[in-house]
Amino acid sequence: MQIPILSELVAQGKTADILFWVGCSGNFDARAQKVTRAFCEILNQCKISYAILGNEEKCTGDPARRAGNEFLFQMLALQNIETLNQYQVKKIVCTCPHCFNTLKNEYPDFGGHYELIHYSEFLNHLIKEGKLKVSKSSEKVSYHDSCYLGRVNQVYEAPREVIQSITNELVEMKRSKSNGLCCGAGGAQMFKEDEPGDKRINVERAEDALSTGARTVLANCPFCITMLQDGIKAKDKQDEVMILDLAEFILQNQ
Amino acid sequence: MSLQIIFFILLSFAAFSYAGRRFYKIYRLILLGKEEDLSDHAGKRWANMLRFALAQGKMFVRPVAGFFHLFIYLAFLFTQIELIEIIVDGITGSHRSFAPILGGLYTFLINFIEFLSCFAFFATVVFLFRRNIVKVLRFQKPELSGWPSLDANLILLGEILLITGIFLMNGADQALQMANHPSYHHTGSFYLSRFFVSGSFSSFSADWLMIIERMGWWLHYMVILGFICYLSYSKHLHIFLAFPNSYFSSLEPRGKLTNMAAIENEVRSMLGQEARHSGAKEDFGVKDIFDLSWRNLLQAYSCTECGRCTDVCPANQTGKKLSPRKIMMDIRDRMEEVGQNINEFQERNAQAVFESKDNKSLFDYISKEEIYACTSCNACVEACPILINPLEPILQMRRYDILVNSGGPSEWLPMFNSLENNQAVWSISEERTAWIQS
Structure with missing residues (x-):
């Protein structure tokens, strides 16, 4: 697959309209890499002028900041901002709502001002503009709101509109939108075990997902996908229920 | 000046000055916090206060609690009119001094307050029921055991006394009015107190009715004074503080944590950049x-x-x-x-x-x-x-x-190390773009 890298474009005297911020998961996690590829395939299909930073991209620092390691967060943030400003990046699209949030809400404090768009909003625009073709399906699906897209940034409708452009069978979980239950990964929990308790958070959320009866559960965040997948596995339902990303769902329904 | 007036003034003064001292102490404790300038965006802040404190914008997310709480809140709000009258009457030794001034509006207001109080009474019983009989889960958590639970119940019981006082005083007053007692101004009917109380008072002598009326009046006022003094020790301070609290709530995006300026200076100097916050105080969380x-x-x-x-x-x-x-x-x-x-x-x-x-x-x-x-x-x-x-x-x-x-959890150390050395949350030897080729 052809993935344009910003430094290479610039060396050729070219530029890109929008930067795709891939994020650590999208780059390194095998499951999230599939999402990255799916989204790039859509970008290529729609002939979007985009680029990624490639090896110049560093973690946004979200997990460090929420773990309390402000020093480490600022080291990463200031270096990223230096890179982004050097390329005069104006518009960024993210597949990870944590990267999205940090770039959008936290980088301005340090001199990084960009227009941020989460890929669920971006996909929604592409579908509405007719640039991205999808086919109708009658599949029953459910959708998990990630905290950092939903509650934190109040994006509830764009991902639902994407789903509804494909299927009318969207079954909401009992806790959804502003009342959605966390997958258990935020606040750097992704990188540690749960504290002692009755149950893991991702298992609790997987139960919500399973009780919808949908065989496909859609998510918009690489951490949520991992957590839900593990939760479904803990309930031994991995052969019946699939956790899919929005971009993957679109590619399956074209 | 009658003994009753002197007693009223002394008691009020004692209660208000005690409460005032407690509130001042809390005010000073709050100012022990770090400075933060929140004098910006007055318009947005007023809007938050009106929407969330005054209009209880978020209470109805939980309809049952929101609905019953609304009764208690409205009753509390409008009873203030009656409280002002009680204070005026108490100081001047008059009786229902607002009635001749407000006329028909007075009858309406007292009836309105009575209806709200009646609903509030019902709501209070529901809340006691929810806490102690149904045992709603969020009221059974370990942090509520002991004083916090007792505190909540005491307030609810106080509320019941308060409302009982209102109906005793209004009921006896109505009975006296019906008996055409010369000292009792005709205020028009208070429907609920007539319905509940004054009927059963009809056989009482005027002297007894006057005593009951005074008892109701004093009970109501004493519970209020007790309440004002008790507030500063109780979770119930929200009836006042909800207003400044929603006014001063953060207007920043939820996803933005506060900056640590001294650390920014340090990191910038490590990266060879200019410090931006001169004179930033050391800050370690x-x-x-x-x-x-x-x-x-x-x-x-x-x-x-x-x-x-x-x-x-x-x-x-x-x-x-x-x-x-x-x-x-x-x-x-x-x-x-x-x-x-x-x-x-x-x-x-x-x-x-x-x-x-x-x-x-x-x-x-x-x-x-x-x-x-x-x-x-x-x-x-x-x-x-x-x-x-x-x-x-x-x-x-x-x-x-x-x-x-x-x-912090030891499991975070590999993440921190990896962020420091590889600028990625996982320590992976591959390049960031390796996925493109695979």
Whole structure:
């Protein structure tokens, strides 16, 4: 697959309209890499002028900041901002709502001002503009709101509109939108075990997902996908229920 | 001046000055927090206050509690008219001094208050029922055992006494009016007190009715005075503090944590960039209440322990120790303790400046197990009807533990190391773009 890298474009005297911020998961996690590829395939299909930073991209620092390691967060943030400003990046699209949030809400404090768009909003625009073709399906699906897209940034409708452009069978979980239950990964929990308790958070959320009866559960965040997948596995339902990303769902329904 | 007037004035003065001293003390405790300039965006702040405190914009997310709470709130709000009249009557020795001035409006207002009080009575019974019989889950959490539970029940019982006082006084008054007693101004019918009480009073002599009327009047007023003094020790301070609290709530995006300016200076200098915050004070996160913003401290005193935050917290729901409500309660308890220390200190050294030297901190109240169980999902922030943010102190305490103690879960060390060395959360030897080729 052809993935344009910003430094290479610039060396050729070219530029890109929008930067795709891939994020650590999208780059390194095998499951999230599939999402990255799916989204790039859509970008290529729609002939979007985009680029990624490639090896110049560093973690946004979200997990460090929420773990309390402000020093480490600022080291990463200031270096990223230096890179982004050097390329005069104006518009960024993210597949990870944590990267999205940090770039959008936290980088301005340090001199990084960009227009941020989460890929669920971006996909929604592409579908509405007719640039991205999808086919109708009658599949029953459910959708998990990630905290950092939903509650934190109040994006509830764009991902639902994407789903509804494909299927009318969207079954909401009992806790959804502003009342959605966390997958258990935020606040750097992704990188540690749960504290002692009755149950893991991702298992609790997987139960919500399973009780919808949908065989496909859609998510918009690489951490949520991992957590839900593990939760479904803990309930031994991995052969019946699939956790899919929005971009993957679109590619399956074209 | 009659004895009754003197007694009224002395009692009121004693109660109000006692309460005033307590409120002033709380005000000073809140100012022990770090400075934060919140004088900006007055328009938005007023809008928040009107929407969330006055109009209870978020209360109805939970319809049952929101609905019954509304009755108690409205009854409280409108009973203030009656309270003003009681104070005027008490000082001047008059009886229902507003009635001749307001005429028909007076009849309407008192009837309105009676109806609201009746609903509020019902709501109070429902709330007692929910807490003690149905045992709604969020009222059964460990942080509520003991005093907080008793506190909630005491307030509800006080509410019942308050309303009983209103009906005793209005009922007896109506009976006296019906008997055409010369000292009792005709106010028109108070339908509910006639319905409930005055009928059963009809066989009483005028003297007895006058005694009952006075008893009701004094009961109502004494409960109010008691309430005002009790408030500062109770979770019930929210009836006042919900207003400034929602006014001063953060207007920043939820996903933005506060900057640590001194660290920014340091990191910029390491990267060969210019420092931007000259004179920034050293800041290592939050160890004690002095490190929190005064806004956070105001929030601790505004919390009414309803537990909507804890009820939606993913960690709490899966049996972890973390409870956002407990975080706010702990901050308040620690503030009270600091207040005690200051009192003792001032008794010994009247002029010296106080520094907290009890070798305790918020970490004596809030365990690391609690702060590290948080997923920063913002459910607690979303849930609070009066815009309290329990997440902020949690993450700021993490900062202290990580930056000063190098604490935190050991599982985070590989992540920190990897971020430092590879600028990625996982330590992977591949290049960031390796996935393109694979």
